[in-house]
Amino acid sequence: MMALIEANLPALQVVLPLIAAPICAILGRGGRSWAFACIVILATFAISVALFAQTYAGTIISYRMGGWEIPLGIEYRVDRLNAFVLLIISGSATLVLPYARRIVAAEIPAERQPLFYTAFLLCIAGLLGITITGDAFNIFVFLEISSLATYALVASGSWVNKRALTAAYNYLIMGTVGATFFVIGVGMLYMITGTLNLADLAVRIADHGDSSTLRMGFVFILIGIGLKLAMFPLHLWLPNAYAYAPSAVTAFLAATATKAAVYVMLRFMFTVFGFDYEFQADTLRMVVLPLAVIAMFAASIVAIFQDNLKRMLAYSSIAQIGYILLGLTFLTETGLTASIVHLFNHAVTKAALFMVAGCFILSAGTCSISKLGGIGRDMPWTTAAFVAGGFSLIGLPLTVGFISKWYLVLAALELGWWPVALMIMASSLLAVIYVWRVVEVAYLQPAPEGTVRKEAPLSMLIPTWIFVGLSIWFGVNAMLTSTAAGRAASALFDSSHILWKE
Amino acid sequence: MNNADLILLAIAIPALTPFLLAATGKWPNLRDTVSVIASIATFAAVLPLLLAVIDGARPAISLVEVMPGLVIGFEIEPLGMLFATVASGLWIPTALYSIGYMRGAHEKKQTRFAICFAIAIASAIGIAFSGNLFTLFIFYEVLTISTYPLVAHKETPEAKRGARTYLAILMTTSILFLLVALIWTWNIAGTTEFRAGGILDGRLDPAFAPFLLALFAFGIGKAALMPFHRWLPAAMVAPTPVSALLHAVAVVKAGVFTMLKVGTYIFGIGFLGKTGASDWLVWLAAASILIASIVALTKDDLKARLAYSTVSQLSYITLGMALAVQMGVIGGAMHIATHAMGKIALFMCAGAIYVAAHKTKISQLDGLGRKMPVTFACFTIAALSIIGLPPFAGAWSKWYLMVAAADANQLIIIGVLMVSSLLNVAYLLPIPARAFFLKPKDDETHGDAASSRIEETPLLCLLPICFAALGCIVLFFTIGGLYEYLLSIPIRPESLP
Numbered sequence: 001m002m003a004l005i006e007a008n009l010p011a012l013q014v015v016l017p018l019i020a021a022p023i024c025a026i027l028g029r030g031g032r033s034w035a036f037a038c039i040v041i042l043a044t045f046a047i048s049v050a051l052f053a054q055t056y057a058g059t060i061i062s063y064r065m066g067g068w069e070i071p072l073g074i075e076y077r078v079d080r081l082n083a084f085v086l087l088i089i090s091g092s093a094t095l096v097l098p099y100a101r102r103i104v105a106a107e108i109p110a111e112r113q114p115l116f117y118t119a120f121l122l123c124i125a126g127l128l129g130i131t132i133t134g135d136a137f138n139i140f141v142f143l144e145i146s147s148l149a150t151y152a153l154v155a156s157g158s159w160v161n162k163r164a165l166t167a168a169y170n171y172l173i174m175g176t177v178g179a180t181f182f183v184i185g186v187g188m189l190y191m192i193t194g195t196l197n198l199a200d201l202a203v204r205i206a207d208h209g210d211s212s213t214l215r216m217g218f219v220f221i222l223i224g225i226g227l228k229l230a231m232f233p234l235h236l237w238l239p240n241a242y243a244y245a246p247s248a249v250t251a252f253l254a255a256t257a258t259k260a261a262v263y264v265m266l267r268f269m270f271t272v273f274g275f276d277y278e279f280q281a282d283t284l285r286m287v288v289l290p291l292a293v294i295a296m297f298a299a300s301i302v303a304i305f306q307d308n309l310k311r312m313l314a315y316s317s318i319a320q321i322g323y324i325l326l327g328l329t330f331l332t333e334t335g336l337t338a339s340i341v342h343l344f345n346h347a348v349t350k351a352a353l354f355m356v357a358g359c360f361i362l363s364a365g366t367c368s369i370s371k372l373g374g375i376g377r378d379m380p381w382t383t384a385a386f387v388a389g390g391f392s393l394i395g396l397p398l399t400v401g402f403i404s405k406w407y408l409v410l411a412a413l414e415l416g417w418w419p420v421a422l423m424i425m426a427s428s429l430l431a432v433i434y435v436w437r438v439v440e441v442a443y444l445q446p447a448p449e450g451t452v453r454k455e456a457p458l459s460m461l462i463p464t465w466i467f468v469g470l471s472i473w474f475g476v477n478a479m480l481t482s483t484a485a486g487r488a489a490s491a492l493f494d495s496s497h498i499l500w501k502e
Numbered sequence: 503m504n505n506a507d508l509i510l511l512a513i514a515i516p517a518l519t520p521f522l523l524a525a526t527g528k529w530p531n532l533r534d535t536v537s538v539i540a541s542i543a544t545f546a547a548v549l550p551l552l553l554a555v556i557d558g559a560r561p562a563i564s565l566v567e568v569m570p571g572l573v574i575g576f577e578i579e580p581l582g583m584l585f586a587t588v589a590s591g592l593w594i595p596t597a598l599y600s601i602g603y604m605r606g607a608h609e610k611k612q613t614r615f616a617i618c619f620a621i622a623i624a625s626a627i628g629i630a631f632s633g634n635l636f637t638l639f640i641f642y643e644v645l646t647i648s649t650y651p652l653v654a655h656k657e658t659p660e661a662k663r664g665a666r667t668y669l670a671i672l673m674t675t676s677i678l679f680l681l682v683a684l685i686w687t688w689n690i691a692g693t694t695e696f697r698a699g700g701i702l703d704g705r706l707d708p709a710f711a712p713f714l715l716a717l718f719a720f721g722i723g724k725a726a727l728m729p730f731h732r733w734l735p736a737a738m739v740a741p742t743p744v745s746a747l748l749h750a751v752a753v754v755k756a757g758v759f760t761m762l763k764v765g766t767y768i769f770g771i772g773f774l775g776k777t778g779a780s781d782w783l784v785w786l787a788a789a790s791i792l793i794a795s796i797v798a799l800t801k802d803d804l805k806a807r808l809a810y811s812t813v814s815q816l817s818y819i820t821l822g823m824a825l826a827v828q829m830g831v832i833g834g835a836m837h838i839a840t841h842a843m844g845k846i847a848l849f850m851c852a853g854a855i856y857v858a859a860h861k862t863k864i865s866q867l868d869g870l871g872r873k874m875p876v877t878f879a880c881f882t883i884a885a886l887s888i889i890g891l892p893p894f895a896g897a898w899s900k901w902y903l904m905v906a907a908a909d910a911n912q913l914i915i916i917g918v919l920m921v922s923s924l925l926n927v928a929y930l931l932p933i934p935a936r937a938f939f940l941k942p943k944d945d946e947t948h949g950d951a952a953s954s955r956i957e958e959t960p961l962l963c964l965l966p967i968c969f970a971a972l973g974c975i976v977l978f979f980t981i982g983g984l985y986e987y988l989l990s991i992p993i994r995p996e997s998l999p
């Protein structure tokens with residue numbers, strides 16, 4: 001039995017939450033569906049841990065779906081890079097679910113809650129599927145599963161604010177356009193190579209060499225994924241979706257959804273197309289790099305002027321995605337390490353911060369910054385969590401944000417890109433402004449009259465502080481994350497160089 | 503207990519005191535006792551280390567490897583030991599003084615104040631003991647963050663504005679320049695360790711050396727080198743004990759200490775002298791000395807005048823490093839101690855005047871000397887020390903800095919130092935002169951009844967002031983020992999066995 005499970009771990013990783021989702025829907029109202037979802041997610045997380053442990057030393061797990069030969073059948077392929085991302089996704093879900101109980105009860109009517117948890121499980125299954133599969137079309141399928149679930153999750157914020165509906169609709173349109181672009185791009189690659197398996201694609205593309213079809217395919221995929229990961233200027237769906245979605249959903253999405261999309265980007269660029277693909281290198285440096293830098297500044301500046309805390313954090317996310325993309329465009333091992341390590345670092349930081357916003361909403365009934373005066377006294381633990389998370393956003397030492405900045409600036413300096421290094425630092429100063437605006441209000445402004453605010457319940461505080469703890473722990477002792485990211489980066493780097501060399 | 507444990511203890515005591523302070527916050531007397539005991543205990547942990555370092559020991563300990571090759575670790579050398587001794591030693595009188603001041607001035611939120619104060623001291627000692635630039639940077643940032651609530655303490659719009667300027671300048675410089683300099687150093691040297699003779703010689707293209715030095719010099723915003731000095735006057739909205747210990751000793755000295763440390767242990771004095779990388783900094787520091795002194799002349803607010811005086815005096819130390827001769831490092835290091843002693847006394851006097859008479863402007867001080875004779879006598883002593891007249895401590899550090907300027911053949915700099923002393927006379931001495939020799943103004947708004955109630959400050963404020971003023975004199979006569987000690991700062995790389 002154990003051997004059977006162990007042999008099928010990669011399939012179970014996705015299938016378990018996928019099958020559990022409809023069961024969750026029929027369990028009925030109350031805590032039952034939530035408890036069931038919790039158990040499923042815990043099991044999913046255990047599988048991720050097992051996969052991470054198995055691949056940490058460098059083994060690559062290749063799993064044949066239904067026993068079909070590769071490249072005919074679908075391959076699930078786990079290496080260091082996606083094992084790391086799987087861990088981020090299922091780990092975030094494990095922490096968000098306990099947190100969700102109270103805030104979901106406050107934001108969504110009881111009879112709808114089973115459906116909410118169903119959508120949540122589907123979303124997780126989709127994200128895990130995107131990450132684990134080694135098949136280009138399969139990525140599209142899971143992308144759609146996770147996206148459709150996400151639209152529903154965002155729309156479920158409408159019980160609090162009707163604007164969630166338009167936000168979800170916006171996201172639906174943009175997300176569908178993105179998915180369509182992606183699948184068109186995949187179709188073009190299939191035209192050239194006749195395969196959909198990523199590893200196989202990589203070999204055949206390298207053999208095939210450059211062509212205008214390949215270029216078109218690359219551009220379609222870039223834009224398609226760019227929409228999903230909110231690459232500036234394709235980010236317009238994100239601020240409203242994050243601001244009006246239920247708080248637990250926002251925390252989960254911020255930690256995972258864009259991260260899975262970034263993973264797909266990494267995979268396509270550095271496994272499928274390869275470092276040595278000149279058109280890609282040019283596009284990254286001429287187009288994506290400036291866009292990433294603009295995102296770092298423009299989104300941060302917009303964040304400074306937001307009154308809604310969740311919207312502010314959403315804009316900050318767009319800026320942070322700019323850092324991740326910037327790391328890619330360096331096309332060096334250090335740059336890739338910076339991007340991959342920031343995937344994790346930003347996930348824990350942003351999850352913690354959005355959870356704080358949720359705590360504010362539950363206790364104070366608002367997350368509008370101007371109404372949070374003096375909240376540092378009423379909710380000391382929640383506000384302290386915000387401060388710690390904010391430090392990490394800024395990139396102060398002893399937080400994970402610092403580790404990311406370190407690698408990113410190091411990568412820029414290694415290339416001798418002075419102005420870029422200074423711009424990275426300048427944009428983190430903008431983070432100082434938007435974080436400190438909240439800190440100042442929370443601690444130095446008197447509370448609005450007649451407010452009664454209690455500290456958030458433990459079921460919410462503990463997950464929040466676990467994220468905060470992670471963001472401090474891996475800021476003080478970053479050996480695990482930086483080594484894991486470094487190894488994943490060097491694996492990507494080496495493999496694609498071998499292919500194009502001839 | 504071995505020395506490595508003592509290092510941790512010296513940082514841990516002030517770092518953990520906040521928990522005790524928070525627990526005893528409801529009982530002010532108990533809380534303040536905890537503060538004082540913590541300050542004494544910290545000094546007690548630092549003192550044996552000082553003796554060990556004098557004997558030639560170089561205690562070291564590393565805590566955790568953050569990223570491959572980057573370690574949080576401590577290693578004590580003479581320069582850091584001096585700074586730690588000054589910071590922890592002066593914490594004791596300041597802790598006593600704070601009690602008198604905070605209660606006398608009826609400040610609110612005294613527990614938060616005491617907590618942040620202790621953290622600030624812990625980070626200052628952390629900076630002093632840092633074994634590498636990376637560790638130093640961490641504590642440098644902790645110091646910035648922990649002093650922010652102290653500056654914003656009064657929570658008035660003015661305090662908030664001051665605190666914002668404070669944070670903005672210190673954060674901007676440290677993230678934009680210092681961190682980049684740190685990563686650049688790591689990139690070319692493969693280490694950020696402090697080593698005798700520096701780590702950059704032979705690794706850094708001399709053509710880039712002035713640029714890296716500029717990133718450091720401006721990045722270390724706490725050294726208040728012009729044009730990044732605005733945070734220091736802005737920080738004067740803080741309660742006076744903060745201005746006294748933090749913005750005359752711990753924070754600003756952390757800045758110039760880092761400057762000296764970078765000069766001696768990252769670049770290496772030899773490398774600086776050989777490449778001329780610091781020539782431009784000599785002139786900038788000189789300009790900073792003179793301009794800040796002139797600005798000080800124009801300030802009527804007592805604390806603002808003292809703040810600009812600090813800006814000017816800090817540049818002495820930067821200058822000492824930039825001259826790139828051994829005597830410059832010694833003079834600069836000595837100035838850390840002598841200026842600390844003098845400036846803390848001056849600020850404590852300013853605070854005492856505020857507590858006793860509620861006066862903050864120099865023009866209001868007429869005739870106050872007769873009511874507060876001890877305070878103003880101490881003020882005069884400290885002022886003379888800052889000016890650099892014997893028999894007060896400040897005379898020696900200025901002397902060695904002049905020797906350094908002569909060693910470096912910078913005769914103009916000797917002139918600058920002399921003019922600066924004259925400017926010091928012009929902005930410092932009128933203060934006690936007004937207080938002692940001018941008659942109180944007749945148009946006193948509060949009337950005679952109010953002014954006749956002014957008495958000498960509470961004893962808890964007065965004793966630390968006398969102690970600091972006495973220190974200025976004692977230090978003058980014991981300077982020989984300090985000089986001998988500072989000679990042990992390694993200038994040249996250790997010869998390899």
